[in-house]
Amino acid sequence: MSTSTTTPAGVLESLPGQLLIGGQWRDGRGGAFDVIDPATGEPLRAVADATAEDALAALDAAAAAQRGWAATPARQRAEVLRRAFALMHDRAEALALLATLEMGKPLAESRAEVAYAAEFFRWFSEEAPRVDGGFRPTPEGTHHILVMRQPVGPSLLITPWNFPLAMPTRKIAPALAAGCTAVLKPAEQTPLSALAIAQILTEAGLPPGVLNVLTTADPEPVGAALLTDPRLRKVSFTGSTPVGSHLLRGAADRVLRVSLELGGNAPFIVFDDADLSAAVDGAMAAKMRNIGEACTAANRFFVAESIAEPFTRMLAERMATLAIGPGSDPRSQVGPLIDAAGRDKVAGLVDDARAGGATAVLDGGPLPGPGFFFAPTVLTGVAPDARLLREEIFGPVAPVLTFRDEDQAVAAANDTEFGLLAYVYTADLRRSLRVVEQLEAGMVGLNQGVVSNAAAPFGGIKLSGLGREGGREGIGEFLETKYVGIAR
Numbered sequence: 001m002s003t004s005t006t007t008p009a010g011v012l013e014s015l016p017g018q019l020l021i022g023g024q025w026r027d028g029r030g031g032a033f034d035v036i037d038p039a040t041g042e043p044l045r046a047v048a049d050a051t052a053e054d055a056l057a058a059l060d061a062a063a064a065a066q067r068g069w070a071a072t073p074a075r076q077r078a079e080v081l082r083r084a085f086a087l088m089h090d091r092a093e094a095l096a097l098l099a100t101l102e103m104g105k106p107l108a109e110s111r112a113e114v115a116y117a118a119e120f121f122r123w124f125s126e127e128a129p130r131v132d133g134g135f136r137p138t139p140e141g142t143h144h145i146l147v148m149r150q151p152v153g154p155s156l157l158i159t160p161w162n163f164p165l166a167m168p169t170r171k172i173a174p175a176l177a178a179g180c181t182a183v184l185k186p187a188e189q190t191p192l193s194a195l196a197i198a199q200i201l202t203e204a205g206l207p208p209g210v211l212n213v214l215t216t217a218d219p220e221p222v223g224a225a226l227l228t229d230p231r232l233r234k235v236s237f238t239g240s241t242p243v244g245s246h247l248l249r250g251a252a253d254r255v256l257r258v259s260l261e262l263g264g265n266a267p268f269i270v271f272d273d274a275d276l277s278a279a280v281d282g283a284m285a286a287k288m289r290n291i292g293e294a295c296t297a298a299n300r301f302f303v304a305e306s307i308a309e310p311f312t313r314m315l316a317e318r319m320a321t322l323a324i325g326p327g328s329d330p331r332s333q334v335g336p337l338i339d340a341a342g343r344d345k346v347a348g349l350v351d352d353a354r355a356g357g358a359t360a361v362l363d364g365g366p367l368p369g370p371g372f373f374f375a376p377t378v379l380t381g382v383a384p385d386a387r388l389l390r391e392e393i394f395g396p397v398a399p400v401l402t403f404r405d406e407d408q409a410v411a412a413a414n415d416t417e418f419g420l421l422a423y424v425y426t427a428d429l430r431r432s433l434r435v436v437e438q439l440e441a442g443m444v445g446l447n448q449g450v451v452s453n454a455a456a457p458f459g460g461i462k463l464s465g466l467g468r469e470g471g472r473e474g475i476g477e478f479l480e481t482k483y484v485g486i487a488r
């Protein structure tokens with residue numbers, strides 16, 4: 001893919017569309033499958049369909065490359081990542097268009113995702129040479145303790161469709177920086193961005209076999225073949241909680257290292273002392289980023305009774321003005337949802353809430369095709385047992401509920417099995433710290449509606465996952481600790 005190929009046809013044709021195994025682009029033994037444009041429902045292009053046999057060939061390549069990559073000086077590994085960072089910026093327009101075509105988000109958001117995704121390459125290029133260990137005497141003075149940190153080994157990286165560039169780079173960058181080789185399995189709906197990233201890493205000088213990519217329409221046999229192979233040492237997964245716990249069970253037999261970034265159900269709490277217009281800005285970002293298809297999306301708004309009416313009115317007014325259309329049209333602010341099943345799921349959640357007594361302040365809903373569009377919707381009066389409050393919405397729907405006091409707000413926010421992220425808007429510092437401490441979440445946005453940053457430890461608690469990605473913590477997920485006792 002070159003900088004000049006920024007037409008849809010140019011971007012699509014410049015991609016290999018095959019599996020990357022041991023540095024070779026190869027056809028899949030399962031044939032090929034079509035990637036669908038969610039704005040039209042039409043195929044964009046076909047990519048190779050990997051089988052379990054292809055998966056084992058990819059692991060052969062990763063295992064063969066492991067020793068050499070681990071022995072490659074950290075500075076050299078870092079320079080590959082740093083070149084990949086630069087190449088992503090050189091090709092930002094083409095990558096953004098590709099992500100928009102296969103995932104649907106507006107171009108402006110895809111451009112932001114290119115920058116976010118590339119940042120993982122830069123951040124972990126800086127972390128690679130900083131991996132250290134320790135040296136200390138035992139308290140008894142009998143021997144010395146040397147602590148080494150070494151790459152875990154060949155890793156399976158499985159990513160979802162909603163951030164088709166950033167989810168792969170958030171895993172590939174720390175794995176490679178730590179000295180691990182990897183097999184990447186991107187989502188069936190969005191394999192093209194992952195192939196473009198693999199192409200970039202190859203051009204950046206990554207040796208054959210260090211990163212292998214399996215696109216497939218049938219993930220279960222591919223995943224199972226890898227999880228049961230003794231050469232695999234780690235699985236890092238981002239996706240839904242049911243698939244994450246299925247993989248965790250699969251990883252148990254071989255006691256694999258596991259990182260899981262799973263679903264969310266983020267509360268967005270607005271206290272009566274908050275800057276109302278900043279809270280609405282934050283709500284727009286937290287709800288509408290990525291068309292609401294983000295694990296970090298605000299799923300439930302809890303607003304102090306005294307300001308609930310103006311907050312809801314302002315939010316509904318802002319959501320009503322957004323232009324809906326294909327992400328590749330620069331005027332669009334709300335693209336299509338990923339597929340018919342995704343759109344129908346959101347519609348079902350809204351129907352269920354309305355049947356339970358909810359009122360639409362902004363009456364959006366599914367739009368006729370082509371494509372899988374859903375107009376922004378704001379609901380009030382949602383019953384506590386509505387599915388909308390229990391499940392990830394993954395669409396542009398905002399349920400606004402009210403609270404009387406701080407304790408009620410915190411209890412309502414924590415009333416979920418998920419614990420990825422919470423948002424809090426208040427001008428009171430003491431209340432901020434009190435509430436943040438009580439929230440059951442791996443991350444909190446305090447007076448801000450977007451928290452994602454390559455330098456921050458991203459991750460959840462409860463059903464939202466295990467481990468952290470990004471930050472100093474991210475590389476640790478791909479390192480083992482070895483203690484050496486040294487006689488005096």
Ligand code: NAP
Binds near residue numbers: 160161238240243
């Ligand atoms: P998903 O259905 O769980 O799929 C995620 C990935 O797992 C895809 O690549 C999928 O392949 C693969 N997969 C599915 N079943 C598998 C199996 N049996 N063995 C091996 N791999 C398997 O999730 P999604 O619908 O793509 O993504 C949306 C979910 O991701 C949401 O719940 C969202 O909250 C979560 N998410 C979390 C974070 C976070 O950081 N916490 C970030 C982004 C998204 P196929 O595509 O072929 O099915």
